[in-house]
Amino acid sequence: MKFNRREWLWLASSFGAAQSLGGQSASGQLQPLFVEVPPSASGIAWVHENAMSPSRYLPEALGPGCAFLDFDNDGWMDIFLVNSGPSDFWKPSSPVRNALYKNNRDGTFTDVTEKAGITGGSFGMGVAVGDYDNDGWSDIFVTAYGKSILYKNNHDGTFTDVTEKAALAAPGWTTSAVWFDYDNDGRLDLFVCSFVDYSGVRKLECGNNQIGRNYYCVPRVFKPTASLLYHNNGDGTFTEVSKGTAIAKALGKGLGVVATDINNDDRMDLFVANDTVQNFLFVNRGPGSNGRWNWEEIALQANVGFSESGRPRSGMGVDAADLNGNGWQDLFVANVDHEMFSVYENNKDETFRDAAQGHGVARATRLLSGWGLKYFDYDNDGAVDLFLANGHPDDMIDNYSMQVKYKEPLLLFHQGEDRKLHDVSESAGPAFERYFAARGLAVGDFDNDGALDVLIAVNGGAPVLLKNNAAKGNNWLGLRLEGATCNRDAIGARILWKAGGKLRQRLKNSGGSYLSSHDPREILGLGRATVVDELEIHWPAPSKSADKLTNLPVNRYIRVIEGRATF
Amino acid sequence: MWKFTLVLILSIGAIAQAQTPQELVQDAIQKQQAGDLEGAVAEYKQFLKLHPEATAIHSNLGAALAGLGRFEEAVPEYKTALRESPALAAARLNLALVYYKMGRIADAARELARVRAEDSENEQAALLLGDCYLRMRREKDVIRVLEPEERKHPDDPAIAYMLGTAWIRDNQVEKGQVLVDRILRNGDSAEAHLMLGSAKMNVADFAGARDEFAKAVALNPNLAEVHVLYAKALVLTGDSDQSSKEFKAELAVDPFNFDSNLQLGATRPGDPGVRYQLALIALDEGKPDEARQMLETLVRESPQFTEAHVSLSLVYYRLKRPADGKREWEIVQKLTAEAQAKQPGAKAQ
Numbered sequence: 001m002k003f004n005r006r007e008w009l010w011l012a013s014s015f016g017a018a019q020s021l022g023g024q025s026a027s028g029q030l031q032p033l034f035v036e037v038p039p040s041a042s043g044i045a046w047v048h049e050n051a052m053s054p055s056r057y058l059p060e061a062l063g064p065g066c067a068f069l070d071f072d073n074d075g076w077m078d079i080f081l082v083n084s085g086p087s088d089f090w091k092p093s094s095p096v097r098n099a100l101y102k103n104n105r106d107g108t109f110t111d112v113t114e115k116a117g118i119t120g121g122s123f124g125m126g127v128a129v130g131d132y133d134n135d136g137w138s139d140i141f142v143t144a145y146g147k148s149i150l151y152k153n154n155h156d157g158t159f160t161d162v163t164e165k166a167a168l169a170a171p172g173w174t175t176s177a178v179w180f181d182y183d184n185d186g187r188l189d190l191f192v193c194s195f196v197d198y199s200g201v202r203k204l205e206c207g208n209n210q211i212g213r214n215y216y217c218v219p220r221v222f223k224p225t226a227s228l229l230y231h232n233n234g235d236g237t238f239t240e241v242s243k244g245t246a247i248a249k250a251l252g253k254g255l256g257v258v259a260t261d262i263n264n265d266d267r268m269d270l271f272v273a274n275d276t277v278q279n280f281l282f283v284n285r286g287p288g289s290n291g292r293w294n295w296e297e298i299a300l301q302a303n304v305g306f307s308e309s310g311r312p313r314s315g316m317g318v319d320a321a322d323l324n325g326n327g328w329q330d331l332f333v334a335n336v337d338h339e340m341f342s343v344y345e346n347n348k349d350e351t352f353r354d355a356a357q358g359h360g361v362a363r364a365t366r367l368l369s370g371w372g373l374k375y376f377d378y379d380n381d382g383a384v385d386l387f388l389a390n391g392h393p394d395d396m397i398d399n400y401s402m403q404v405k406y407k408e409p410l411l412l413f414h415q416g417e418d419r420k421l422h423d424v425s426e427s428a429g430p431a432f433e434r435y436f437a438a439r440g441l442a443v444g445d446f447d448n449d450g451a452l453d454v455l456i457a458v459n460g461g462a463p464v465l466l467k468n469n470a471a472k473g474n475n476w477l478g479l480r481l482e483g484a485t486c487n488r489d490a491i492g493a494r495i496l497w498k499a500g501g502k503l504r505q506r507l508k509n510s511g512g513s514y515l516s517s518h519d520p521r522e523i524l525g526l527g528r529a530t531v532v533d534e535l536e537i538h539w540p541a542p543s544k545s546a547d548k549l550t551n552l553p554v555n556r557y558i559r560v561i562e563g564r565a566t567f
Numbered sequence: 568m569w570k571f572t573l574v575l576i577l578s579i580g581a582i583a584q585a586q587t588p589q590e591l592v593q594d595a596i597q598k599q600q601a602g603d604l605e606g607a608v609a610e611y612k613q614f615l616k617l618h619p620e621a622t623a624i625h626s627n628l629g630a631a632l633a634g635l636g637r638f639e640e641a642v643p644e645y646k647t648a649l650r651e652s653p654a655l656a657a658a659r660l661n662l663a664l665v666y667y668k669m670g671r672i673a674d675a676a677r678e679l680a681r682v683r684a685e686d687s688e689n690e691q692a693a694l695l696l697g698d699c700y701l702r703m704r705r706e707k708d709v710i711r712v713l714e715p716e717e718r719k720h721p722d723d724p725a726i727a728y729m730l731g732t733a734w735i736r737d738n739q740v741e742k743g744q745v746l747v748d749r750i751l752r753n754g755d756s757a758e759a760h761l762m763l764g765s766a767k768m769n770v771a772d773f774a775g776a777r778d779e780f781a782k783a784v785a786l787n788p789n790l791a792e793v794h795v796l797y798a799k800a801l802v803l804t805g806d807s808d809q810s811s812k813e814f815k816a817e818l819a820v821d822p823f824n825f826d827s828n829l830q831l832g833a834t835r836p837g838d839p840g841v842r843y844q845l846a847l848i849a850l851d852e853g854k855p856d857e858a859r860q861m862l863e864t865l866v867r868e869s870p871q872f873t874e875a876h877v878s879l880s881l882v883y884y885r886l887k888r889p890a891d892g893k894r895e896w897e898i899v900q901k902l903t904a905e906a907q908a909k910q911p912g913a914k915a916q
Binding site for chain 1: 896
């Protein structure tokens with residue numbers, strides 16, 4: 001026989017009351033900042049297949065990614081989830097596929113993958129969403145161990161695999177990818193992270209650990225590879241243009257990438273997190289004299305390549321944002337346990353300083369391994385916060401480590417008025433008491449309430465959808481930017497807004513996190529301000545225009561089209 | 568503290584009829600009381616699989632894990648207990664103690680402050696909180712917490728020592744002196760010897776200070792910073808071997824003790840790793856040229872020291888010597904490629 005739940009709750013509460021010895025009990029329950037939406041409520045029944053085998057092939061441990069996107073242009077964020085698939089080390093015994101979930105606008109989703117025709121077919125890793133053909137509809141690029149795929153949006157709920165025609169069949173093992181317009185020609189180009197050279201070495205066994213079984217090889221043992229940069233030719237095709245540039249010379253083990261502008265020269269740069277080798281910071285120096293684009297890799301001198309002790313770390317997730325509101329992009333890298341994560345603050349001279357200790361991020365992440373992450377203003381108070389999804393890559397780590405676990409907790413940091421990030425995970429809700437083998441992370445406002453929600457892709461498990469409750473009481477303005485001469489997604493746009501007597505700014509970056517893609521809209525946190533006094537959009541080149549709008553009402557989404565100062 | 572927890576659990580458990588889960592808990596408690604902590608942990612976990620909602624048992628499990636020194640595992644158990652029952656003062660105090668033992672003094676202070684906020688009469692929490700603040704160099708907070716306690720317990724040497732030290736550090740020397748005198752009047756205590764040793768150090772009577780600190784260590788080896796003060800006196804009187812032992816003893820009490828970490832490195836001055844760390848400190852202190860000189864010597868002596876090449880490259884860039892920076896960067900690339908070529912993945916093609 002078992003005690004019933006009531007008896008045990010009584011026991012616990014009686015015990016607590018007795019132990020308080022006259023002290024007051026805690027005040028009323030706080031509402032969780034993020035609430036998990038279970039599959040039974042969301043309708044998202046899909047589960048990731050990691051294909052875990054006794055041989056422990058490394059690709060099994062690295063996926064999957066996820067995305068928020070509005071594939072049908074109905075103004076509601078849909079969800080895309082990447083799955084594994086057939087490969088040279090695994091033949092699925094039953095069908096395995098990606099998933100596209102259409103938003104039903106009532107908090108639930110419907111699986112439309114088969115109709116959309118984006119089931120996959122290779123060992124999928126990550127996803128990058130962008131409108132590469134400027135037709136106003138989101139296209140999907142899926143990275144993989146094996147064949148990467150570009151799905152062109154047909155505007156009718158279906159997609160067409162145009163990989164071969166577009167010449168985007170990135171070889172090898174690709175991970176994170178990012179759409180951005182490096183040459184400011186108004187078309188989105190594509191950077192694709194390449195991980196290690198796994199060809200011919202997949203049978204390499206790493207084992208003889210303390211429990212006598214194979215474990216996932218540390219990537220250090222595999223050869224590094226160069227990442228890939230594809231130039232958009234404007235006719236539906238792409239040309240790989242890294243040859244002869246610093247990108248091709250930089251042999252790395254890329255896992256995460258963000259496109260941003262670290263020196264405010266209006267050219268988008270790239271920050272790449274590498275596993276077990278130094279990170280790369282590719283600064284965009286514009287057209288070169290030899291006909292090639294001029295990229296300069298400056299991570300070491302910028303102080304973002306190695307740890308402060310001169311060692312390469314295991315970089316996985318990355319992001320960029322103007323953390324401290326000084327108009328310069330700061331960076332973030334998540335590493336493996338005992339390496340601590342990095343909060344790189346911009347010194348405004350193409351160098352950075354790691355402020356992770358001062359923010360308390362270093363200590364909070366000492367025993368964690370981070371993948372998906374995002375700098376974003378979760379409570380719409382106007383300051384950038386931070387969300388981290390974690391999990392150790394070795395599923396057997398619990399057997400031989402007292403401190404490090406395979407499944408790890410999520411972390412949430414709130415930026416206080418002291419400009420420091422404060423770990424608020426303990427009060428963020430029950431989801432932060434759970435442990436996950438988290439990998440990808442995407443942010444997006446799936447219920448259009450102006451608060452960015454979070455989607456976490458879990459290796460070998462169901463995705464976790466977290467509804468954001470933290471922004472209640474603060475006002476916001478959502479922007480759907482639409483380029484006309486610049487790229488349609490307006491990546492690289494600078495947004496300035498004045499509300500409540502405060503002037504803030506944001507650069508529309510692209511990418512960030514790990515294997516994942518985010519809601520393309522920008523939500524401006526306004527705090528208690530009830531009107532946006534001024535809003536300026538400085539569109540990226542080749543546009544030369546800046547649109548200015550005034551006295552904007554709050555708590556709604558508006559569409560702003562380049563060159564038309566209306567909404 | 569957890570003994571009280573166990574007694575309460577037993578009494579509550581006795582209300583219910585003899586049932587298998589209850590017997591499991593009772594058996595676990597008996598094992599815990601008998602010192603069979605491993606057995607207790609196993610049974611508590613077994614029970615919690617059936618009844619994860621049993622808040623108090625999470626607290627008991629935390630206590631058993633802490634007793635085994637498995638602090639990292641104890642923390643989430645206490646947190647679980649506190650999430651469900653925030654008023655579990657005993658669990659919060661135990662959590663603070665675990666943090667304290669882990670050297671997470673700031674976390675311990677946070678929990679103790681919450682215990683105090685809910686129970687201002689909890690003297691154990693007050694003392695520990697004062698000790699945490701003293702280690703964190705938050706003198707004004709030490710004074711705020713311990714001044715009322717000192718009025719209630721004027722003969723308590725621990726309170727007098729912490730409060731007196733805080734007052735002196737806070738430049739309220741006259742107030743501090745009153746407590747110092749009181750400690751000294753009470754005769755042979757660790758606190759008294761610590762005070763005397765500190766006074767002798769201040770007048771460069773290092774041998775005298777060493778002897779006072781030795782007595783303090785013998786009387787109370789857990790007194791804050793007693794080992795590190797003794798170690799410093801030993802260094803100054805030429806006993807480097809014993810000083811290393813004392814610095815290590817301090818680290819066992821406080822893993823983040825700055826002086827101990829620094830001195831244990833510095834006592835191996837020829838070690839390239841130590842010299843590298845000193846170069847990094849110079850760089851961090853805004854002395855890139857000093858760092859450059861140390862790193863240049865280091866890479867001459869140890870040309871395969873990749874980390875030193877990385878830092879030297881960075882230093883050259885800071886000194887606006889990009890050509891030298893690039894040269895060092897190229898050495899880093901070469902060393903990295905050589906190391907990569909030795910990996911099994913390179914041979915298995």
